[in-house]
Amino acid sequence: MEIRHDADEREAKLADIFAIVRETVRRRWLTLLIVTAVVFVPAAIYIMRLTPIFQATARMRIDPSRNPLANTATGASAEPSSSTIDTEASAMNSVELARTVARKLKLADNPEFNGALKTGNAAAMSTAAGRESAIAGSLLAGLSVAREKLTYVLDVQYRSPNPVAAARIANAFAESYIESRVADKAGTASRQGEWFDKRLADLGEQVMAADARVAQFRAQAGIVGSDPLGEGGTIVDQQIAPLTGTLANAESDAAAARSNLGAARAQVSRGGLDAVSEVLNSPVIADLRRQRAEVLRDTAVVEAKFGPKHPESIRVRDQLTSLDSQIQAESRRVVNSLQATAAAAEARASSLRGSLNNLQTQRERDSRAAALASSYEREAAAKRALYERMSQLSLGSTQAAQVSLSQAAIIDRADVPTHPTSPNRPLLLALAAIVALVAGAGTIGVQEAMAGGLRTSEEVQAQLGVPVLAAIPNEKARNPADILIDRPTSFFAESLRIARASILGVRDQAPPQVIAITSALPSEGKTTTALAFARTLAAADAKTLLIECDVRRAAMRHLVRTPATSTGLVEVLQGKATLTEGIVPSDVPNLDQLLVSVPFYSAEDLFGGEEMRQILDAVRAQYTHIVLDLPPILGLADGRFISVLADAVVLIVRWGVTPAAAAKAAHSLLRNDGGNTVGVIYTMVDSSAEVMGGLYYSKYYAKNYSKYYNAE
Incomplete structure (x- = not known):
């Protein structure tokens, strides 16, 4: 049972990883496609324009039995060692041999090789030796000599865009190598013979002198035997x-x-x-x-x-x-x-x-x-x-x-290749596609890593210890809160109703009356969500009051459809106007609003006294629900003073944007101040995100949910 439990956990983890990858690709498929195309298309063009290269191979065998002097004193044939074979392979890559091949094939007139004369050093190219060295270097670039496993066979391979030239050069290297070995051996043997003759003459004189001294001494000493210390003696x-x-x-x-x-x-x-x-x-x-x-x-x-x-x-x-x-x-x-x-x-x-x-x-x-x-x-x-x-x-x-044989022999001459050996276009295109796909995946991976925002219910639960109350989809409308009025049966409106059910509860119990909506940072969708939520409460026949407490921005006046007034929350808190004068009806039935007429910047502590508490106490008896649009918690103190006056605090988190550390810090401040944070509402959520039901929503929204929502 325990083994099965571990297997289930691994399968669940793999499923989670797959879901994360699927969601990331779904959200960033366009970036993935663009980066993949940007990498793959130039690579494919480059691969298709590569010049085909033909490889010809001549095979040689190092055969010591071809040398009549290769037998030892016992008559056994002298077999070459592995180091000897490797040495011969390296010798074929010598510049001198390449010069011989270049002269033999007259490659100085070949366009494939004389290009090296134009790119080389001008001073070096002014001499015949310099030109030969340049052509030899270009020639050696296409040559490779390799031993066939542990045999005595060498593969002389040459690569060239011209198949005929590849075969000719491979055979020329093999032939020139054999000729050079024969010539080198004969020349070396001739020089050795001359040295041996001179040495033999000197040794002959020394032997004669030594024998004469022995004979003279034996005669003087009276030694009659061949061995002075043996049987003969003196x-x-x-x-x-x-x-x-x-x-x-x-x-x-x-x-x-x-x-x-x-x-x-x-x-x-x-x-x-x-x-x-x-x-x-x-x-x-x-x-x-x-x-x-x-x-x-x-x-x-x-x-x-x-x-x-x-x-x-x-x-x-x-x-x-x-x-x-x-x-x-x-x-x-x-x-x-x-x-x-x-x-x-x-x-x-x-x-x-x-x-x-x-x-x-x-x-x-x-x-x-x-x-x-x-x-x-x-x-x-x-x-x-x-x-x-x-x-x-x-x-x-x-x-x-006098011997004209070489230890090396050609066993297979190079034939003209009929098919190019490189490039392998299908393989290169496949590798280019893989690299492009990896580059695209890496790009969206970096984007995801740099985003660093919260995305799932599990992350909110793990980081903050509170549930996700609702996930509000991202809408392209100028004022998404108006969707509650224009399209009350849309999924956006339903998301707000889900938030209402999560905050107020679905059981027969006392719901919170004063609901504060705040965020950790600006531009999280807090004000739009507060307005849309207040409209959702009012649409449910609950008399609702929307109070804008973010006095520094005063953004609510641009979102509502009612005309701006000169009296608002700031004037009521300062005592310049009464509460009745500040509260005005909104464009939605059952919804009144107490807004900020103009942005207020002052060192005055509007919310540190009892004025805000008194306002809330006064309106509790008149309204079923009071929605407070608080300023961001981090960086401002106003929201912390007001949050403790609310029955429930909802933390707005912008999906995939709000850093987990910021959300966690804001929640800690609210909890330390005594605020009742009931949960998190995700805003501006991608419709394919896991928190929205993943791809199931995007696949089945139009087909299966059209009977529930009116998406128009």
């Missing part, structure tokens, strides 16, 4: 490795010899020479021992046979002694040989160790030389690599200078 490096092995073997042999010698000495000390292992293992000693054994066996036989003193026995014993001597001598020789071997092995190891130490010292000196040689070798290698790279680049430049 001569000393080659000597150290085998010498180290030999030294190790020599030290091993010396240790073995020392060990054998020590073991032999230990065996000799324990059991004599015969216990030495080398002695036991000696083949000479073994043979001698075998001979001794044979001799010893023969000795036993001989001694047994011949006796110990026999010569044969003595010979055998001498032979045995000789063999023992030989065995001892051989044993001592074996032991001495072990000692000599140990000494020789030690001497050999010591000699090798000394040689190795000398080589190590030499190697340390050679290491520093090898490091320097390695530096020379790396420098030479770097120069050789640079030379090889420079040779490759030089070869590429030489080939590029």
Whole structure:
């Protein structure tokens, strides 16, 4: 239920807004129409007179595969980046390319472009370069180069009033761009080739010098390998490795010899020479021992046979002694040989160790030389690599200078357009109509905002807190109050009767007798309304008295049809005339009037005393209703003194004119003074206004209300 309530409120607000817009347009339709026409007609004329523009498009593709040098070292094709495509598109908008196209198509003789020569700077136009620049600038104004989304295709578009010229120029730009790229690339490659050749000659000399220095240093340092710090090394490096092995073997042999010698000495000390292992293992000693054994066996036989003193026995014993001597001598020789071997092995190891130490010292000196040689070798290698790279680049430049292909290719030539691309007259006319309508709406909107007056019953209720008693339509008559006499059944007269019913009430209750009609500001229709209202009361058979209290204007005498008198309210208040002399009958039955004969300007306080109260007390018994035409509340004090004497005060508000702040201030003053403000009467209301029933009145007045009112 709550959601539905919110929806109803929104619909009501939208309806209110629509009603306000509708009412505003209804009242100010002529202004809206005039402003819309003033804006739209010149715009439409301008649009219809616009020169049609034709656009021709040539399509190009940036294709790196067309360049034989566009492959990388791995064989992959070099694809252009997005920035490369955008750069190429920008390059086509260059002034130099436009000059080339202008010369190619001889545009200096074309009226479409040579007009720039007349409007340019005279000094600049005196030179050929200045004239070419002017034509190029005019040519570039119609050119646009755009990339098709994320593709490698460029759209070369040219706009011109001449469709043939548009196609020719678009194709010329594409062709000239390709030609310029080929020429630029060839020229650049040629210049690069010359530079590479000169650079290669210098690098060749540097490489030769570096190689010579490396070779010389290697020879001086004794470096025999290709890598001073690698496998080859110096001569000393080659000597150290085998010498180290030999030294190790020599030290091993010396240790073995020392060990054998020590073991032999230990065996000799324990059991004599015969216990030495080398002695036991000696083949000479073994043979001698075998001979001794044979001799010893023969000795036993001989001694047994011949006796110990026999010569044969003595010979055998001498032979045995000789063999023992030989065995001892051989044993001592074996032991001495072990000692000599140990000494020789030690001497050999010591000699090798000394040689190795000398080589190590030499190697340390050679290491520093090898490091320097390695530096020379790396420098030479770097120069050789640079030379090889420079040779490759030089070869590429030489080939590029001979290539006549471009990375760009035309895939679609521009055709002569058959229909103009601009202006889009229907669209422009529609936009002009919208702008004109917006201008008209803005104008009446500004008028409404500047008006700032009250217009609806809701605004009066919200600002003043009192109801709208009636809305009196705007009439073009010189004196609208006379409509009550001339056309008593008109809607104007009925509006006054509605005001009478609202003020007096329709129920059986005591109506107000003294009714004061005032306004916040002058020229609100207060006096006319007071006269018309008094006539309305009199027409209802109520004896009515109209008192004009706006003494400074004294405008009532010009509105009534009775002749002016020399005696009026001012004279009665001053005591110069009696009340009976001041009151005169009007031109309407049951209506008397007490007017102001002439405007009264004086510092005298006419209404500050009891005179006005006494007048009202005197006439209450004679009249059913007394209508007071008060002066405006703001800026004058007279109306405030009189308003407190009335039974009801009606505030006149001119529809759409009286500022809300003024009406609110006047109502506050009346309320603070003790006046009984019963409501507001709108005057001079547009017949189509919401307060009058909106468009319903204007639509149905003649048809449906003719039976109620006589509009003639």
